[in-house]
Amino acid sequence: MERHMEEVQADLVRRLLTMGGRAEEMIRLGSGALVGGQAGRLAEVFRLEEEVNRLHLEVDERVLSFFARYQPAASDLRFAIAASRMNADLERIGDQAVNVAQNAGAMLALPAAERLLLEVPRMADLAIAMLRDALDAFARRDVTLARSVIQRDDEEDRLKRESLLELVKLMQADGAHVPGGIALLLIARNLERIGDHATNIAEEVIFMVQGRDIRHPNLPASED
Amino acid sequence: MERHMEEVQADLVRRLLTMGGRAEEMIRLGSGALVGGQAGRLAEVFRLEEEVNRLHLEVDERVLSFFARYQPAASDLRFAIAASRMNADLERIGDQAVNVAQNAGAMLALPAAERLLLEVPRMADLAIAMLRDALDAFARRDVTLARSVIQRDDEEDRLKRESLLELVKLMQADGAHVPGGIALLLIARNLERIGDHATNIAEEVIFMVQGRDIRHPNLPASED
Numbered sequence: 001m002e003r004h005m006e007e008v009q010a011d012l013v014r015r016l017l018t019m020g021g022r023a024e025e026m027i028r029l030g031s032g033a034l035v036g037g038q039a040g041r042l043a044e045v046f047r048l049e050e051e052v053n054r055l056h057l058e059v060d061e062r063v064l065s066f067f068a069r070y071q072p073a074a075s076d077l078r079f080a081i082a083a084s085r086m087n088a089d090l091e092r093i094g095d096q097a098v099n100v101a102q103n104a105g106a107m108l109a110l111p112a113a114e115r116l117l118l119e120v121p122r123m124a125d126l127a128i129a130m131l132r133d134a135l136d137a138f139a140r141r142d143v144t145l146a147r148s149v150i151q152r153d154d155e156e157d158r159l160k161r162e163s164l165l166e167l168v169k170l171m172q173a174d175g176a177h178v179p180g181g182i183a184l185l186l187i188a189r190n191l192e193r194i195g196d197h198a199t200n201i202a203e204e205v206i207f208m209v210q211g212r213d214i215r216h217p218n219l220p221a222s223e224d
Numbered sequence: 225m226e227r228h229m230e231e232v233q234a235d236l237v238r239r240l241l242t243m244g245g246r247a248e249e250m251i252r253l254g255s256g257a258l259v260g261g262q263a264g265r266l267a268e269v270f271r272l273e274e275e276v277n278r279l280h281l282e283v284d285e286r287v288l289s290f291f292a293r294y295q296p297a298a299s300d301l302r303f304a305i306a307a308s309r310m311n312a313d314l315e316r317i318g319d320q321a322v323n324v325a326q327n328a329g330a331m332l333a334l335p336a337a338e339r340l341l342l343e344v345p346r347m348a349d350l351a352i353a354m355l356r357d358a359l360d361a362f363a364r365r366d367v368t369l370a371r372s373v374i375q376r377d378d379e380e381d382r383l384k385r386e387s388l389l390e391l392v393k394l395m396q397a398d399g400a401h402v403p404g405g406i407a408l409l410l411i412a413r414n415l416e417r418i419g420d421h422a423t424n425i426a427e428e429v430i431f432m433v434q435g436r437d438i439r440h441p442n443l444p445a446s447e448d
Binding site: 060063068072073074084088168171173174175189216220 | 280
């Protein structure tokens, strides 16, 4: 029985890592199309989203039966809760990656002179690296790596703010930049959200391994 | 023991409803400031966010100890999982409401002639109604009401798309509309996300009551 529970856990880990790998590929395809100026592989993103959504349902079903069958306690309970939360974050990363692809498609429909990139390719690289490291931290139960993901989120937010300020200037100066500016703004926002979800996953790894909830660090001590 | 579990469940329901009520108030304050042209009560949003974040941690702690103590099965297990997911959605609604307030503040810092509203007040009313009804559906285990929340999400998405098209035209025609247009675009996006989270909560109610997972309805049948 004990052995079997470990197999079920290993199966859940594999499915979550597969889901994360697909989501990572979706972001890569979207940002690659944007940077390369070619919409050719964007359709692949929508196919991958179906796979991510199917895994989302499968993981939740399996987490539910994991609870029902093993009545997990202590670290096994934290594993199941972390798996359930990660699953939700990965599904939303998939949604955001679809939005990146859609907005990249809108950008590529514009004349080349109206397309904008600014710091957004750097934001995409950072979001992909944060997601990959969050997944590695989960696979290896590596709290140090998880903490490094959380630290990088500030950089992602900074790049988004800078891009936004620059975009406002460009669009004000020339109305021809408005459609490209809006598409880029939305992509920057999607990538920022992907960074937030990668941060959530990293927090879930720390919770799973250490049993500590490190979210909302700025709250005053609870009166509870 | 059985009786006690019901009390713990009732306590969780109360906390989630309180959290949802606070989040609703946050959206109302942000959109009220935007429509009324007065930033006076926006600071209240940030105070409420602290409360929502504190409840977020408390609910997750209590869900964890609910699992550990009662080893719930069947509908009690679904309740605990739904509570955990709802908690995450409510916390994110709080985040989005903070963004609404920040962007409303940016809008109100502009000269009155550069402020824009378009269909965004309607989007705010709809998001608030969806959240309120999702919470009522949870409190009353009302699947019919939960389904009506899910149906209204299409209207929210439609209003967002129309506002976006209109904003692009306004900003292209006159660069003076760019800062207000961007602030309004971001608010529209925040409200759309709030509608998505209210939809998630409604789906969680249906899962809790009926044990059916109705997410991703467009997936082809699983091969699994």
